[in-house]
Amino acid sequence: MTQAGAFGQRLGKFLHLKDAPPSLITRSLRGVELAVTETRDDNPVPGLSGSFTAEDAFVVSLKLREFPDCELWENGKCVMKADVPAGATYLYDLKRDPRYVIDKPFHSLFFYLPRSALDGLTEQSRKPRVGELACELGVGHDDAIVRHIGSSLQAGLRRPDETNQLFIDHMMLALTAHVAQAYGGFRPGTEPTRGGLAPWQARRACEKLESDLGGKLSLQQIAAEFGLSVSHFSRAFRVSTGLPPHQWLLQQRVKAAKQLMTVRDLPLSEIAMSAGFANQSHFTRVFSAMVGVSPGVWRREAQGISEGET
Incomplete structure (x- = not known):
């Protein structure tokens, strides 16, 4: 160890x-x-x-x-x-x-x-x-x-x-x-702000993150794929997407959960696991903080809108 x-x-x-x-x-x-x-x-x-x-x-x-x-x-x-x-x-x-x-x-x-x-x-x-x-x-x-x-x-x-x-x-x-x-006494300097990732890099980085909604990949593993330092990758990813990698990943989890709640009538506990959350309480806490309502309330509202449209 x-x-x-x-x-x-x-x-x-x-x-x-x-x-x-x-x-x-x-x-x-x-x-x-x-x-x-x-x-x-x-x-x-x-x-x-x-x-x-x-x-x-x-x-x-x-x-x-x-x-x-x-x-x-x-x-x-x-x-x-x-x-x-x-x-x-x-x-x-x-x-x-x-x-x-x-x-x-x-x-x-x-x-x-x-x-x-x-x-x-x-x-x-x-x-x-x-x-x-x-x-x-x-x-x-x-x-x-x-x-x-x-x-x-x-x-x-x-x-x-x-x-x-x-x-x-x-x-x-x-x-x-x-x-x-x-x-x-470390001074990082006053270098001009670097740009974001190249379009192919941003697309590939997002694919890597989305393929691992559970969040087991490290920044080191993803940055190494592009030959970048962790700090450079994190900064460039934020420029390209508007969010640091860990917050972007949370958004994708919520997005995946919304899709599952809209399309399939699954228990919230199963949706939580499928979308990369540790458990239902973790899912509820993060979803409520980001969306403003609980998953249960959001699903009922979404289903009501869908029924109203039909």
């Missing part, structure tokens, strides 16, 4: 959790794996946390619960104590063996960000390599972008079967770019 794939297990041992928390994994940057995991323990066993294996990687942590008077360790030594407020973002360098004393309830999101992901970003942008990130022990950041990305991914962590891979890839790519810019 890869480092990212085992991230939940590693965090579970680090925090002395009974069960390894689930992770969402992305492979959107030239095959480099990143992960995000939610951890929580309302009644932890007091003691010093475990250690991560030293590696050239970073952990970005969004604190969802305050942790006052936190005793922080680095390289095997107690360095300082600091209050950790809810909503703050912290960065940790895994080469420095970051640890802390667990003596209060905690709730956090952790993003695993290997150095190779940052290198892939700069190579794709033809920019200088990012140096060290601003991993200052005990220094939290009021980072609205990390909070937004974290909030968006929390639902996916709690209902992984309902989260398509394109969405995970999109959000983790955004996190990588943001961290590189905000904490690593």
Whole structure:
């Protein structure tokens, strides 16, 4: 198992959790794996946390619960104590063996960000390599972008079967770019906005996405077919279609569901599965948000219109 794939297990041992928390994994940057995991323990066993294996990687942590008077360790030594407020973002360098004393309830999101992901970003942008990130022990950041990305991914962590891979890839790519810019000095430059995909590329990309309504394909797999970087493909696809790939896919699911409800008298649970949704509740939630009414109401209205026309 890869480092990212085992991230939940590693965090579970680090925090002395009974069960390894689930992770969402992305492979959107030239095959480099990143992960995000939610951890929580309302009644932890007091003691010093475990250690991560030293590696050239970073952990970005969004604190969802305050942790006052936190005793922080680095390289095997107690360095300082600091209050950790809810909503703050912290960065940790895994080469420095970051640890802390667990003596209060905690709730956090952790993003695993290997150095190779940052290198892939700069190579794709033809920019200088990012140096060290601003991993200052005990220094939290009021980072609205990390909070937004974290909030968006929390639902996916709690209902992984309902989260398509394109969405995970999109959000983790955004996190990588943001961290590189905000904490690593990365400047993407002011290049003129590139155009969209060639017509044949846009047609082929849409066919690929439509053939996999369940959303198992990754952005990396689709972009690689055209020899494009993930960031370039995502940007060009949005220019061509008006939507990022994961939102375009949701529209196609809703479109497929409407066709099934109009033509065939199937149970909504079967329609949900046929249109790429994880289950009926997932279908109802997404459909209602995009269309403004529930699938049942939409079908009754559509059937009423059809009967009226005949």
